[in-house]
Amino acid sequence: MAASLANEIGKFAFNLVENGHVVTCTGGIRIEKIRSGSSVRKRGQCDRFTLRIPYGGTKLNWEVLFNGHEPHLPPDIIFDDADADFEPKLEEMLSLQCWNPEDHGSLMAVIKELLEQYKKHQLELLKESSPIIQHEFESVHELSTCTIIEVFVLRNSKGIVQQINFLMKLPIDLDRLPPYLINKNLGEDSISLFVVYQGCDGNNVSPQVYLSPRVEHAFSDVSLLNYPKWKDSGESLVSYIMAVHEFFNAKIDEITTSFERRRKYVAAFLSSFGTCVLEYDVERYSTLSFLVEFDYFYCIWTIEIGLEFPEEQPLFIMKSVYHCFDDKPYEAIDDNYPYSPRWGADEMARRARTYLATAIPRFKAASIKNKPYQPPGL
Structure with missing residues (x-):
């Protein structure tokens, strides 16, 4: 990726991909469509590319345009056509005002600030939806079990709201689980809850649960995870989040209790038949x-x-x-x-x-x- 970009520009892109975990709920940023602003493309002289940013259950496509002849200058950034009315307040962007071409993290700082403003922009668009959805967001925002929430409002070509996405990260503590389930799988402990409201009235709701790789591995011994189902009869998003959170906490209790009982069972048989033991499982018991x-x-x-x-x-x-x-x-x-x-x-x-x-x-x-x-x- 960075090998095709000019060296002075590639360092920003490489830092963004390797260290720029600026998206809160899903995945990381990808760089695509590396190209040159010049009509004559030379290897190692490209100065522009597209950022694919996962956000709120969708992908943002932001074009980053450097000047290959003056790579020390900050880039221009062009947003999706659907976000034509997104106008960042440049006076509030210290990363651009204090652009440092020697700092490899300068582009990452710019993207972080832009995403913060983009989140505020989406919250303004949310006000065009029904009071029901607005109330749902405000209630969820106050939950201690919901630390991060992304909102994305999808509009048609006439600017009418068609769909609203809530993407939330619910932290989960796996420390109580048996070591064999978590010690060999590093990463974060989180559950992502993706909720889609079709239309702006909030009546048609579709929730989906996603587990981070570490959490998914931790529950790999559980043959079937029957997540709580959404109740169509006016269930609130807060009550559903609490149900999901309680469901996984109960699963952790269940796995931990079973593991401890198996450990005691093995210990009792080793004590009673220990002189003739051949082997036993010291991880899962x-x-x-x-x-x-x-x-x-x-x-x-x-x-x-x-x-x-x-x-x-x-x-x-x-x-x-x-x-x-x-x-x-x-x-x-x-x-x-x-x-x-x-x-x-x-x-x-x-x-x-x-x-x-x-x-x-x-x-x-x-x-x-x-x-x-x-x-x-x-």
């Missing part, structure tokens, strides 16, 4: 294996613990070290043992020990005869 013996008969006993534990009963898997079936070690799965999610981990381990005293002889007999294993009580 999802499996553990033992080499168990009864009357000189040995077998490998593996416990698989699901993410829905303790509501979901763990599986006992017994595998013979002597016998094969279909060219594989003979094994049997047992979920018929006594179990209750209300029991503590120590009681689960104690009852498992009692159960194995009956189950292993049955498994031994089945493996020797190469017949299906029948759990005790069946």
Whole structure:
């Protein structure tokens, strides 16, 4: 990208892309359509380009025009045709008044100031919508759980409001989650809520939830996230935001509680069967294996613990070290043992020990005869 621009100009563009996280809710700025203002284009002499800025659920296209013959001068910036009435107050833009060609961050400072004014411009356009939507914005703006909000008003060629976008960032604290879910995935913890109002009356509302990569990874073990649905019968945006926020906090509680129960479960079985342990999962606490013996008969006993534990009963898997079936070690799965999610981990381990005293002889007999294993009580 910067290699095609003149060196004196490319440094501004490179700094903007690498460090210019000036857009608050989604993505970063992209640079496209690098070109020259001269009729003769030479490599490394381009002096203008297009900024693609994600904002409020749309993309702004701002043209940045430097002068290749006088690269020390600040650039001109041309906005989208749809924003023809956006007229920044140049007297309030210190970054332009104090333009420093030696500072690589000068262009980034200009774009930041322009975006701040653009946000105010969109808020002025919001006043052309219904009082309902204006009230929604004011109410959301006061929420402590909604730290950042972007507003974009889409108008037709006649200047009539057709659609209003609210893009909000809801912070979420993942520190309580198990380390394996968050330690290897850096980034921000945020939920973006994109709400579209069709027309200016605010009656047709469509919300969507987006997760930052770190948050999405943190919930990757959850098979399905059923976000709260928007209630068409006059639900307020504030109540919906609170519902989404509470939903994810509840999910964090659920994941954390399950992880802690699995950890205690594994600890209890290690304490009870520790002399014959083979291996166990030290990150998720999802499996553990033992080499168990009864009357000189040995077998490998593996416990698989699901993410829905303790509501979901763990599986006992017994595998013979002597016998094969279909060219594989003979094994049997047992979920018929006594179990209750209300029991503590120590009681689960104690009852498992009692159960194995009956189950292993049955498994031994089945493996020797190469017949299906029948759990005790069946």
